[in-house]
Amino acid sequence: VTDLQVRRIEFDFGGDDVPFEWNTSNPVFSVELNFISVMAVAFEKFIVAAVREALPKITDPEAKAEANAFLQQEAVHAGAHRKHLAALTRRYPGFQRTIDEAVGLYDELTRTASLEYRLAYIADLEATFTPIFKLWLDNEERLFRPGDDRVASVFLWHFVEEVEHRSSALIVYNAITDRVYYRTRILPSVVLHLRQVLRAIGNGFNEHIPVQDRTVDGRDFYRPSFNIRNNIRKRLPFLSRSTQPPVPAAYAGVPRIEIWRSFGRILASQTPHHNPTHQPLPDFADKWFGKFDEGADIAHWYSTELASSSSRAS
Ligand SMILES: [Fe+2]
Numbered sequence: 001v002t003d004l005q006v007r008r009i010e011f012d013f014g015g016d017d018v019p020f021e022w023n024t025s026n027p028v029f030s031v032e033l034n035f036i037s038v039m040a041v042a043f044e045k046f047i048v049a050a051v052r053e054a055l056p057k058i059t060d061p062e063a064k065a066e067a068n069a070f071l072q073q074e075a076v077h078a079g080a081h082r083k084h085l086a087a088l089t090r091r092y093p094g095f096q097r098t099i100d101e102a103v104g105l106y107d108e109l110t111r112t113a114s115l116e117y118r119l120a121y122i123a124d125l126e127a128t129f130t131p132i133f134k135l136w137l138d139n140e141e142r143l144f145r146p147g148d149d150r151v152a153s154v155f156l157w158h159f160v161e162e163v164e165h166r167s168s169a170l171i172v173y174n175a176i177t178d179r180v181y182y183r184t185r186i187l188p189s190v191v192l193h194l195r196q197v198l199r200a201i202g203n204g205f206n207e208h209i210p211v212q213d214r215t216v217d218g219r220d221f222y223r224p225s226f227n228i229r230n231n232i233r234k235r236l237p238f239l240s241r242s243t244q245p246p247v248p249a250a251y252a253g254v255p256r257i258e259i260w261r262s263f264g265r266i267l268a269s270q271t272p273h274h275n276p277t278h279q280p281l282p283d284f285a286d287k288w289f290g291k292f293d294e295g296a297d298i299a300h301w302y303s304t305e306l307a308s309s310s311s312r313a314s
């Protein structure tokens, strides 16, 4: 029996004023999470197709229940992010082409790669999520709170559920194959494919979102050259020809040690015997699940939280 819960939440993306740069204090992180939203639609469609194909082949009832719940959570994630992206494409219709391109890159894998390969790809990428999202959720005050509450809320929900189902992809993979090393062996090709997806979406941001609405280059969030350029501008300003003030790095103010720890855990997650079950988890996840069980307005996380803390104070 699986502990996963499928939570259907109505997020608030009906308006025409959902900003692309949803956290103006952190343009790079804003772009990075918009990338995640596109990924949520493209990659999660890929997950749903692969897990559906795997289901009839899974004999162990516990693994089957896990696969089913995993599939449903991912389908609900993709649905919510589709609404987020629809709010963006109402403002920037051309951006739909970028979304289609990203979906196309994953559809092609669905058509051409073996089921084993696709499940290994999914297990590889899903294994990186707990260390990445722990870093983000541990620094939620800095990264999410200053942003648009509607957008921040969808990501907070998605990331706590990713932490919740951190073992699912590996359980499905192990139910289909006993090749322990294959997952690590295909990693270089997974990275190459991800680079293609990053480029397609980063270039799409530049092409379809006007620069005044995104502040930074749409590729800055994944290019090391951005941080190098930024550091030069900060430390040796006379060397820089740019007249613009440097924008903060995505993780400005996040303790260095936490970034390095997260990086170490991401590397460890790609080793053959990695088990996500025993990963350190963000405290925020428990807080979120508690609030959800109380029936809090999860779609407006920070406004709800502010309302409840001010009523406590009065
Ligand atoms: Fe997801």
Ligand SMILES: [Fe+2]
Binding pocket: 074, 126, 162, 165
């Ligand atoms: Fe996931």
